[in-house]
Structures are given as structure tokens and as C-alpha cells.
Amino acid sequence: MPSRVISPAGSARHLASIAIVFLDVLPPLVWLGYVLALALPLAASVAIERVDRQLPFLARFGLLAALLVASLLFVPGVVTSMPTVPTGSIIVAVTLGGPIAAIVGRFAAGRLENRRTGLAVGGGSFLAVLGAAFLGSSVGLAALPATILTSVSLVPAAAYVLVVAIDRPGRRIGLLLPAVVFGGALLGAVVVDAMNFAGPNSWIDWGFLTGVHNSSSAAAAGFYPVIGGSIILMVIVAVLAFPLGVGTAVYLEEYAPDNRFTRIIDVNISNLAGVPSVVYGLLGLGLFITYLGESPGTALVGGATLGLLILPIVIISAREAIRSVPDSMRQASYGMGATRWQTVKNVVLPEAFPGILTGTILAIGRAIGETAPLVVVGLPSVIYSLPTDLSSSVGAMPMQIYAWASLYAGPGFYNSAVPAGVVVLLVVLLAMNSVAIALRNRYQREN
Amino acid sequence: MSNEEPTTEARTSAPDRSSATTSVDAGEETSDRAAEPDRTIVEARNIDVWYDEDQALRDVSMEVPEKKVTAMIGPSGCGKSTFLRCINRMNDLVDAARVEGELLLGSKNVYDADVDPIALRRRVGIVFQKPNPFPKSIYDNVAYGLEIQDVEGGHDAIVERSLERAALWEEVEDRLEESGLELSGGQQQRLCIARAIATDPEVLLMDEPASALDPIATNQIEDLIEDLAEEYTVIIVTHNMQQAARISDKTAVFLTGGELVEFDDTRQVFESPQSQRVEDYITGKFG
Ligand SMILES: Nc1ncnc2c1ncn2[C@@H]1O[C@H](COP(=O)(O)OP(=O)(O)OP(=O)(O)O)[C@@H](O)[C@H]1O
Ligand SMILES: [Mg+2]
Numbered sequence: 135m136p137s138r139v140i141s142p143a144g145s146a147r148h149l150a151s152i153a154i155v156f157l158d159v160l161p162p163l164v165w166l167g168y169v170l171a172l173a174l175p176l177a178a179s180v181a182i183e184r185v186d187r188q189l190p191f192l193a194r195f196g197l198l199a200a201l202l203v204a205s206l207l208f209v210p211g212v213v214t215s216m217p218t219v220p221t222g223s224i225i226v227a228v229t230l231g232g233p234i235a236a237i238v239g240r241f242a243a244g245r246l247e248n249r250r251t252g253l254a255v256g257g258g259s260f261l262a263v264l265g266a267a268f269l270g271s272s273v274g275l276a277a278l279p280a281t282i283l284t285s286v287s288l289v290p291a292a293a294y295v296l297v298v299a300i301d302r303p304g305r306r307i308g309l310l311l312p313a314v315v316f317g318g319a320l321l322g323a324v325v326v327d328a329m330n331f332a333g334p335n336s337w338i339d340w341g342f343l344t345g346v347h348n349s350s351s352a353a354a355a356g357f358y359p360v361i362g363g364s365i366i367l368m369v370i371v372a373v374l375a376f377p378l379g380v381g382t383a384v385y386l387e388e389y390a391p392d393n394r395f396t397r398i399i400d401v402n403i404s405n406l407a408g409v410p411s412v413v414y415g416l417l418g419l420g421l422f423i424t425y426l427g428e429s430p431g432t433a434l435v436g437g438a439t440l441g442l443l444i445l446p447i448v449i450i451s452a453r454e455a456i457r458s459v460p461d462s463m464r465q466a467s468y469g470m471g472a473t474r475w476q477t478v479k480n481v482v483l484p485e486a487f488p489g490i491l492t493g494t495i496l497a498i499g500r501a502i503g504e505t506a507p508l509v510v511v512g513l514p515s516v517i518y519s520l521p522t523d524l525s526s527s528v529g530a531m532p533m534q535i536y537a538w539a540s541l542y543a544g545p546g547f548y549n550s551a552v553p554a555g556v557v558v559l560l561v562v563l564l565a566m567n568s569v570a571i572a573l574r575n576r577y578q579r580e581n
Numbered sequence: 582m583s584n585e586e587p588t589t590e591a592r593t594s595a596p597d598r599s600s601a602t603t604s605v606d607a608g609e610e611t612s613d614r615a616a617e618p619d620r621t622i623v624e625a626r627n628i629d630v631w632y633d634e635d636q637a638l639r640d641v642s643m644e645v646p647e648k649k650v651t652a653m654i655g656p657s658g659c660g661k662s663t664f665l666r667c668i669n670r671m672n673d674l675v676d677a678a679r680v681e682g683e684l685l686l687g688s689k690n691v692y693d694a695d696v697d698p699i700a701l702r703r704r705v706g707i708v709f710q711k712p713n714p715f716p717k718s719i720y721d722n723v724a725y726g727l728e729i730q731d732v733e734g735g736h737d738a739i740v741e742r743s744l745e746r747a748a749l750w751e752e753v754e755d756r757l758e759e760s761g762l763e764l765s766g767g768q769q770q771r772l773c774i775a776r777a778i779a780t781d782p783e784v785l786l787m788d789e790p791a792s793a794l795d796p797i798a799t800n801q802i803e804d805l806i807e808d809l810a811e812e813y814t815v816i817i818v819t820h821n822m823q824q825a826a827r828i829s830d831k832t833a834v835f836l837t838g839g840e841l842v843e844f845d846d847t848r849q850v851f852e853s854p855q856s857q858r859v860e861d862y863i864t865g866k867f868g
Contacts, residue, residue, distance in 0.1 A: 392676060462713040468674060470726045470776065471703035480729070481715060 370437025415510025451493025767798025
């Protein structure tokens with residue numbers, strides 16, 4: 135399985151880029167506030183488990199829910215108003231690097247079956263993250279990105295390589311491919327730099343990826359707010375459509391009786407999957423803006439509209455995945471005296487999960503390229519910053535491309551900004567689809 | 582559906598009913614066996630089963646003795662699996678199925694309105710024809726029943742004992758965390774048996790448990806069934822006459838059309854069957 139060697143490194147890089155966008159939206163101090171606010175109830179639940187196992191479920195649930203709400207309401211505020219606070223990079227090093235070091239250490243201990251080595255790897259990882267936080271600026275990277283890169287990308291990849299090299303000496307050869315790719319890229323960069331090659335003048339450069347729209351000069355135009363905006367929209371779409379879609383699929387497959395009503399719903403969902411997307415835009419406009427009084431163009435309205443758009447697709451693919459779980463598995467569970475829910479939770483969903491995930495990712499891939507419904511619900515075509523909360527305006531990649539190709543039509547934008555934007559959009563799409571394909575392959579290999 | 586375990590009062594066995602003559606299909610010869618001391622644990626009274634319009638079982642009545650092996654034989658499609666599924670109400674899961682008549686477990690009719698099929702299935706374990714372990718670890722497979730019944734405390738001891746009883750412990754002792762699907766077919770079937778007995782059911786239903794296995798694995802399963810009969814009541818469906826003759830104390834012969842044609846001590850059925858049709862079936866003249 136040489137692909138196993140490469141994929142962690144690859145996914146770590148994706149994680150790093152997502153994490154950087156994420157921390158740009160969320161300043162380190164706010165992040166710290168939320169981490170603490172979540173850590174508090176978590177610690178409490180562990181404590182309750184230790185102290186009193188007899189506590190009735192409802193009491194326990196109520197207590198923890200109340201604690202969670204209270205701590206989410208108050209702790210972030212208290213943290214952000216503290217008189218002296220640690221610097222951003224230290225906060226990130228501790229809250230992000232700490233848990234990652236712990237996970238890496240556990241992984242090493244598990245694979246090598248040696249607690250001491252595990253501890254050493256975990257400790258070393260944490261030191262590396264701290265080192266990046268303090269020394270990042272001296273190697274030409276700002277302290278904050280250096281910390282993030284080290285904790286989500288360098289440390290896991292290095293630990294993985296180390297563990298594989300120790301644990302499976304025969305597999306060391308498999309590490310060669312990532313090493314060649316990585317080393318080659320570095321070498322290429324050095325050569326180009328040293329010899330001053332005039333390579334092709336790419337439009338997709340650091341300035342394009344991090345800058346904002348500029349209506350007077352295509353060369354100065356950037357794509358950053360809409361890359362972030364699209365990612366945020368996709369997160370909202372996933373959060374809304376995934377639970378609703380999977381819940382509906384589970385109900386229809388496992389609970390609903392086979393009668394005329396369910397058959398009508400069945401046909402309806404299939405038809406809804408084929409409805410043109412602009413119609414969903416009108417639905418979003420009518421439902422969220424006219425009836426519910428949301429203001430147009432916000433992250434919530436855009437995400438919810440796209441969520442509606444892909445809901446039928448998510449339902450259909452989740453049903454497909456659930457149906458493919460062999461019936462003998464359900465029989466075994468019911469035969470043991472499991473309730474319907476226990477069977478769904480313990481047997482059906484774990485088996486169907488990779489399939490459900492694949493379908494959902496592909497559906498989100500469709501949503502990320504949609505323009506028409508976003509135009510209808512009033513997303514701005516030009517935006518200069520990322521949204522700060524759910525009710526502020528958000529941009530999306532296809533919207534920006536559409537604006538460059540229509541409002542700012544001209545040779546400059548036509549020849550540079552529009553193609554560059556399209557390439558970025560396609561790369562994001564391809565990346566998502568390849569994750570889906572990798573998941574499916576892995577799933578098929580296991581069966 | 583509730584998770585509680587109701588109807589515990591049904592655990593007490595019925596008063597000794599075994600002196601009653603075993604019912605044989607209507608109109609056939611009556612059995613003249615001597616009374617025997619066994620207690621009856623499962624009793625079918627005039628069970629009819631329909632799948633939509635098709636009748637799969639016709640007026641089946643029989644008494645299954647406690648802590649014995651009862652075999653059910655008969656040609657394919659004669660309703661053996663259907664009868665087995667009546668006992669733990671797995672037929673409830675088939676939309677088309679309709680059951681009439683009474684089926685007593687202990688002294689309680691399991692088709693009474695106040696019987697929770699979930700609780701019933703926790704008292705009546707089942708092992709299927711095709712091994713169907715969950716795609717979980719060997720340990721989790723065996724602990725599944727304990728997990729869903731919220732059995733308190735560690736499960737290690739019960740898992741070990743069940744695997745030992747299923748004659749699998751020595752083979753999997755140090756690979757409990759591996760997936761149950763990585764075992765061989767025979768091992769998987771013994772894993773399914775361990776899973777079924779981990780929750781300590783009163784009755785164990787087995788639907789052709791050895792039909793997918795080679796002779797050696799079949800032997801192991803047969804030995805295992807004889808052992809299990811010391812603690813559990815085993816009802817086993819099989820297509821293998823020798824197997825039925827070897828391991829069972831009682832044998833029920835179903836014939837096409839869903840009739841129970843003969844039900845008696847195994848020796849009696851194989852050596853001097855009452856019905857000509859049964860004799861033809863056993864000697865292979867009729868399938
Ligand atoms: N789920 C079902 N829906 C409709 N008809 C069914 C169903 N299950 C069984 N039947 C019918 O009921 C009859 C008895 O089937 P059953 O599975 O009980 O036979 P069997 O004796 O176990 O056969 P075999 O030895 O081949 O396993 C058959 O005619 C079969 O077609
Ligand atoms: Mg059968």
C-alpha cells in the first residue's frame with residue numbers, strides 16, 4: 135500500500151491551507167476562547183464519568199448541555215477581554231500543536247508498541263511546534279503561519295515518515311516517492327531562483343491567491359475573499375445538508391413503511407435532483423429572504439440555498455449507500471435483539487458511511503461551482519473581505535469569475551483574471567473529487 | 582421500541598406437558614412413544630404462516646424439549662427456515678409474512694400483544710446459514726449483544742468464555758482486535774455462535790449452520806452443538822440426514838407444502854418412520 139505513505143503528507147498540506155484560511159477568519163485570541171469554551175464541558179463530562187457513573191442519562195445530558203451553552207456564551211468573552219494575553223503564535227502552538235503532538239505521540243506509541251518512543255515523538259513534536267512559534271520569524275516566515283504549518287503539516291508528516299521507517303524497514307523504499315517529489319520541487323525552486331530563469335508568467339501567483347479584487351487593473355486583482363467565501367459556504371452547506379440528508383435517507387430506507395406516501399416522496403426526491411439550480415435560487419429568495427426576513431447575500435442565505443440544492447443528491451446517494459449494506463448484517467443485529475436504532479447506529483451507518491461521505495463530497499463539489507442560485511439570492515459579485523459572521527455578506531468563486539467576465543469585461547480581465555480564477559476553481563473541485571475517489575477506493579479495498 | 586427486558590415471568594417453564602402425544606400432521610398415524618421426562622420449552626400450536634397469498638406452513642404443532650437438540654429436515658422450500666423465524670419473531674421484519682396460531686416459549690405465547698419482540702430475541706439466539714459476522718473486531722462481534730443490552734462492567738470474561746464454548750478461543754486468543762471478516766468461513770461461523778451465546782439465551786436456533794463449511798469445520802460445529810445442548814435448547818435446520826441422525830435427539834420432518842409430517846425421537850424417525858412419505862424422503866426416493 136504505498137499510497138498510504140503519500141496520502142497523509144498530501145492531506146496534511148490540504149489541512150494546512152484550510153487552517154490558514156480558518157485562522158484568518160478567526161483571530162488567535164477568539165480561537166483560544168472557543169477552544170477553552172469547548173474544553174471546559176469536555177473536561178466536565180470526563181470528570182462526571184469518573185466520579186458518578188450512576189447519574190441518570192437525562193440529568194447528565196442536561197447538565198452538560200447547560201454547561202456547554204453557558205461556557206460558549208461566557209468564556210470567549212472573558213478570554214478576549216483579559217488584560218494580558220499570550221501572543222497569537224503561542225496560543226496556536228499550545229491549542230493546536232499540543233493536541234496534534236498528543237495524537238502523533240499516541241500514533242507512534244501504537245504503531246511501535248512502545249510507550250517511551252511514543253512519549254519521545256510526542257514531546258519532540260510539541261517542542262518543534264514551540265520552536266516554530268519562537269523562531270518562525272527568523273527564517274522569513276511570520277510566526278503565526280510558521281506555527282500552523284509546523285503543527286498541521288510538518289510535524290505529522292515527519293512523525294509518519296519516522297514511524298514507518300522504524301516500524302517497517304521493508305517499506306522504506308515506499309518513502310522514496312514523496313521524498314523525490316518534495317526534494318525535486320525544492321531543488322527546482324532553488325535552481326530557478328539561483329539562475330534567474332524567466333519561466334512562464336503565471337497569473338496564479340501568491341498575489342492573486344491572497345489579494346482582493348481591483349477594478350482598474352486586472353494584474354492587481356486577487357481572488358482571496360472569494361476562495362475563503364466559497365470554503366465558508368461549503369462548510370455551511372455541509373453542516374446543513376449532511377445531517378438532514380442522511381437522516382432522511384435513514385428514515386426512508388430503514389423506518390418508513392412501503393406505502394403510497396413513501397413512494398410519492400421517493401419520486402419527488404428523484405425529480406427534485408433534476409430541477410434547474412436557478413429554481414432553487416428562487417426558492418431560497420422566497421423562503422429565506424421574503425418569508426423569513428433574512429437580508430440578501432449573507433453567508434447563511436447563500437449556504438442554505440446551496441444546501442437545499444444538493445439535499446436531494448445527498449439523500450439519493452446516502453440511500454444508495456445504505457441499501458448496499460448487506461441484509462444479512464441487519465438480520466444478525468436484529469437476531470441478537472437489537473432495536474432498530476441500535477441496528478442503524480452500530481451496523482448500518484458504519485458500513486454505509488464511506489459511501490455516504492463520497493456522495494456528499496461529490497454533491498458539495500457540485501454546489502461549489504453554482505452561480506445562478508447565488509445571483510438570485512443576491513450575493514455580491516465583488517467583495518473585499520471575508521465574512522465575519524453568518525449574517526455578513528459573502529462572495530463565491532464563480533460569482534467573482536462571472537463579475538470579471540461581465541461587469542469588468544475587457545482584454546485585461548478576459549486574458550488573465552478570468553482564466554486564473556477558473557483554474558483555481560477547477561483545482562479546488564478536482565481536489566474534492568479526488569478525496570471522494572480516494573475514500574471510495576479505500577472502502578472497496580477493505581471489502 | 583423499549584430496551585427494557587419485560588416478560589421475565591415467562592422464563593418459568595410450562596408445567597410438564599411432555600406426556601401429551603406429539604401431534605403429527607392431521608390424519609397421519611399417531612405416535613405411540615412412551616412418556617419421557619423432558620420438559621417442553623418451545624411449543625407450537627397450529628401455526629400457519631402466509632407470505633402474501635402463499636401458505637408456507639400449514640397447521641404445524643410440535644413440542645421442543647428443553648436442553649436437547651431438535652433437528653428439522655425436509656426438502657428445500659418446505660418452510661423450515663420460516664418455522665425457525667416464527668420462534669424469535671424474525672418474521673415480523675418481513676412485510677409480507679403473516680403468522681397465525683400460538684407459539685409458546687415457556688408458558689407464554691410470544692405472539693401475545695404484550696410481548697416485545699426485542700426482548701424475545703434476547704432470549705432466543707439465532708445463527709444463520711451463511712456466516713455473517715459484523716465488520717468489527719472479533720472482540721466487538723462477541724460483545725455486540727452485551728453492548729446493545731447495556732450489560733454493565735467489563736465484557737472481557739464473558740467474551741473469553743463464549744469464545745471458549747464456541748471452540749474458537751485458542752485460534753483467536755491473540756488477535757481479538759482483528760476484523761471478524763479476516764477469519765476463515767468455519768471460524769466465522771463459530772464466531773457467530775460465540776456471538777449468539779454470549780448473552781446466554783435459553784434457546785439457540787441454527788439455520789443450516791454448517792452448510793457452507795468443509796467436513797472438518799462441519800465436524801467441529803457438530804461437536805460444538807452437542808456440547809451446547811448441555812446448557813441450551815438447540816433447534817437446528819439441516820439438509821444433511823447423517824448430521825441430523827448424529828447430533829439430534831428429536832427430528833421433525835417437514836415436507837413440501839409446509840406440513841410437519843413426522844416429529845419423534847431421532848432414532849424412531851430414521852429407523853422406522855411412521856409415514857411412507859417420510860420413509861421415501863429419508864431413503865432418497867422423494868425430495
Ligand atoms: N421473505 C419471503 N417472502 C415471500 N415468500 C417467502 C419468504 N421467505 C420464504 N418464502 C417462501 O416460503 C416458503 C418456505 O420458505 P423457507 O425459506 O422457510 O424454506 P426452507 O425450508 O428453509 O428451504 P431451504 O431448505 O431451501 O432453506 C418458500 O416457498 C418460499 O418461497
Ligand atoms: Mg432455509
